[in-house]
Amino acid sequence: MTERPDQSPLTSPRSERVRKAAALTGRSARRKQGRFRVEGPQAVRSLLTHRADLALEVFLTVRARADHPELASLAAEAGAPLREVDEQILRAMVRDSGDGGGDQGGADASPGAAVGGALVSPQGAIALATFSAEDPAAALGAVRALPADGPVTVVVLHEVRDPGNVGTMIRTADAAGADLVLLTRTSADPYSPKAVRASVGSLFHLPVLTGAEIDALLPALAAADVTAAATSGYADSDLFDTALPARLAWILGNEAHGLDEATLAAAPLTVRIPLAGHAESLNVHTAATVCLFETLRRRRLEA
Amino acid sequence: MTERPDQSPLTSPRSERVRKAAALTGRSARRKQGRFRVEGPQAVRSLLTHRADLALEVFLTVRARADHPELASLAAEAGAPLREVDEQILRAMVRDSGDGGGDQGGADASPGAAVGGALVSPQGAIALATFSAEDPAAALGAVRALPADGPVTVVVLHEVRDPGNVGTMIRTADAAGADLVLLTRTSADPYSPKAVRASVGSLFHLPVLTGAEIDALLPALAAADVTAAATSGYADSDLFDTALPARLAWILGNEAHGLDEATLAAAPLTVRIPLAGHAESLNVHTAATVCLFETLRRRRLEA
Known part of the structure; x- marks a missing residue:
């Protein structure tokens, strides 16, 4: 091409x-x-x-x-x-x-x-x-290619539609030391100029793969001993009080609707980000930031 | 009017x-x-x-x-x-x-x-x-009106120019339980439609005052026993390893240039947000999120 x-x-x-x-x-x-x-x-x-x-x-x-x-x-x-x-x-x-x-x-x-x-x-x-074309098999391959032992942080963007959010979340994933970013088909393209600008170079700092299919991805993560984790306002466990597995994939959802019910139900770990004021929710990038930097903080405690 | x-x-x-x-x-x-x-x-x-x-x-x-x-x-x-x-x-x-x-x-x-x-x-x-017009005296008054005892979290947006960032940061400040948001004159207007939309109602959840003057604000914070804190990539102290005062004001700066040298030098506490990957920096809203939710986490530990 x-x-x-x-x-x-x-x-x-x-x-x-x-x-x-x-x-x-x-x-x-x-x-x-x-x-x-x-x-x-x-x-x-x-x-x-x-x-x-x-x-x-x-x-x-x-x-x-x-x-x-x-x-x-x-x-x-x-x-x-x-x-x-x-x-x-x-x-x-x-x-x-x-x-x-x-x-x-x-x-x-x-x-x-x-x-x-x-x-x-x-x-x-x-x-x-x-760039590499959207490829569900390559996304699964990247999960299988993760190191077999030791801590791993994966970020999955599922139906994140705004290219600016996609770019910023790649930048934040990079800053928090994530090993891999996967985007499902319905997410915005990380190669759009707006996403590339928002990633400020991070698009080139860690593997970013597009075209993942969430239904195949969740079992592949489990097979690689990586726990899929999602945030939900209705989760019983509070992020700050919950043990986080050393091998973790944060699944982040759509800006307006969050994660679909099926994906939320399929995630082995769901946590609630505590909200202290009157805000009813966080935007998806804010939620990602809280989860990813709390993960980084724990990794350093455990290292 | x-x-x-x-x-x-x-x-x-x-x-x-x-x-x-x-x-x-x-x-x-x-x-x-x-x-x-x-x-x-x-x-x-x-x-x-x-x-x-x-x-x-x-x-x-x-x-x-x-x-x-x-x-x-x-x-x-x-x-x-x-x-x-x-x-x-x-x-x-x-x-x-x-x-x-x-x-x-x-x-x-x-x-x-x-x-x-x-x-x-x-x-x-x-x-x-x-809305209340920009008023440096009202901003100082709001600092003086903070509860005299107990934990306090203030957020100061200094030269944050993008209305979307201003709105989102007000939303995040609200979610993290901040008591007060102050914007200096050179920040974007929180009453612009874009900022109002991005705040998703949080503009009405906590006091948000505009027109603050940073030179007058820093001594007023000190007089109210509130420690002004800033982030810097060059700070010696790591956010996650540093004791955070119970009464704290996070001073957040411009999207492109961060905080000016004078403000950074005048802040009694500067911390570095640890970066684990190759990203050279975080965007200002990401940095605010990490600092504000780490503050919330500590408050809960200490409560």
């Missing part, structure tokens, strides 16, 4: 190559082209440092190249061709036609898309990279 | 009253009109239940009134006039002209504004409510 990079200089913002890069805002174009866009010097550096195998091509303005000299050497080490381009070319590469292209969240498609309320620009640096 | 509600029926989406409600997407219109918009049955219920004193007027579709019968009785108890309006009127009341009106984040201004990547509608229910 991936094409050999065109060697000719990029001089027009209306060129086919620029338009194809811009189209990667949409999921269907990413699937068709077999690649996604990585924006900003920090994310490009993470890609080249941690997943050089995925890098196809790097685009830098003269200024970004001068400001981040390590990017050129990392690109060379990765064997990814480096293109010096004008700022206007780079901006055109992130400017989608605006059809949303199948992404959740049309706000992603505007020029200098709004993220967290602020206008973002690629800050002079873009990379194009390959 | 607040006008007496007009009693005439609302029949045109182009009427002055509808346009004025729609304009409340912008901060300048909120300041000028002295009121803000509360959208959705859950948020309207929280307003009427917890801060009936702020409610000016409630707008419901026939269907929302039937689906949420408690809203009409709560509105009556609050003394807030209830208007039955068509769905198209309600939608027009959240549809801004699109100039952004001084809000951070232009994405807020579209019809059915995108929140967390999903299109939201007011789901048949809107309230208009008054």
Whole structure:
């Protein structure tokens, strides 16, 4: 699916190559082209440092190249061709036609898309990279490939629909030392520009696999001696008072509806996050943060 | 500043009253009109239940009134006039002209504004409510009015610029049992529609004051025997290994730059949140969640 990079200089913002890069805002174009866009010097550096195998091509303005000299050497080490381009070319590469292209969240498609309320620009640096297609078998394989002994933390995003949440939760999973992130089919695409930006490089720091099927995943986790855990406001056990298994998979659900009944019933461990004020619930990323950092805290106590 | 509600029926989406409600997407219109918009049955219920004193007027579709019968009785108890309006009127009341009106984040201004990547509608229910203007003296007064003895948790948002983050952090502060949220002048407005939506009612669950001045606030906290605490990747003390004072104010900073040097240096307690993976940092809401729920966990151990 991936094409050999065109060697000719990029001089027009209306060129086919620029338009194809811009189209990667949409999921269907990413699937068709077999690649996604990585924006900003920090994310490009993470890609080249941690997943050089995925890098196809790097685009830098003269200024970004001068400001981040390590990017050129990392690109060379990765064997990814480096293109010096004008700022206007780079901006055109992130400017989608605006059809949303199948992404959740049309706000992603505007020029200098709004993220967290602020206008973002690629800050002079873009990379194009390959990704693994959705693959239920690969997700199961990653579970089987976990170390057979010792503590393990897995994060499963099941029907998490907002790409910003998906990216942020990958970042938080990384920060809390998770070993693996799995996304079920109905979750947002971690390769959407909004998710990639929100992950701030963490997408390249740990294995992230898409296309998992929850019905097959739960037995696979059990077979790997990993306890699937879910949060529920109705659970009897309080997170802070409950022993957490050394091998744990946090299953996190939809923003609006949480986990479906069947998945909740199938999870061997359900815990309640204590709420002290009048808030009726937490958002899914907040819940993930509480669970993952409590897991990290326990791991350190037990180490 | 607040006008007496007009009693005439609302029949045109182009009427002055509808346009004025729609304009409340912008901060300048909120300041000028002295009121803000509360959208959705859950948020309207929280307003009427917890801060009936702020409610000016409630707008419901026939269907929302039937689906949420408690809203009409709560509105009556609050003394807030209830208007039955068509769905198209309600939608027009959240549809801004699109100039952004001084809000951070232009994405807020579209019809059915995108929140967390999903299109939201007011789901048949809107309230208009008054709010307290930015007032540095009131913020200091709220610190002085804290209970003189026993545990206290204060959250200070200093230069948190994204309204979604501000709303979510108010929700998380509420859930973790915080007693007070203070926003400095340079933070986003908690009364913007995006912040109100993200707070999911928590804006009405605990005191939230705007316009605080950090230079005056830090000595006021000290005078109230409340220890100002900040997070820093360079701090010597690890959050999980550090004794937390029973009276604590978490000072949380800007999304991109964190806390300024002067504020960080002035905070009597700085802690490092342990990061286990390759992530270089946490986003400000994630950091707030870890600190606030660790505080809640300790409070319960000590209770």
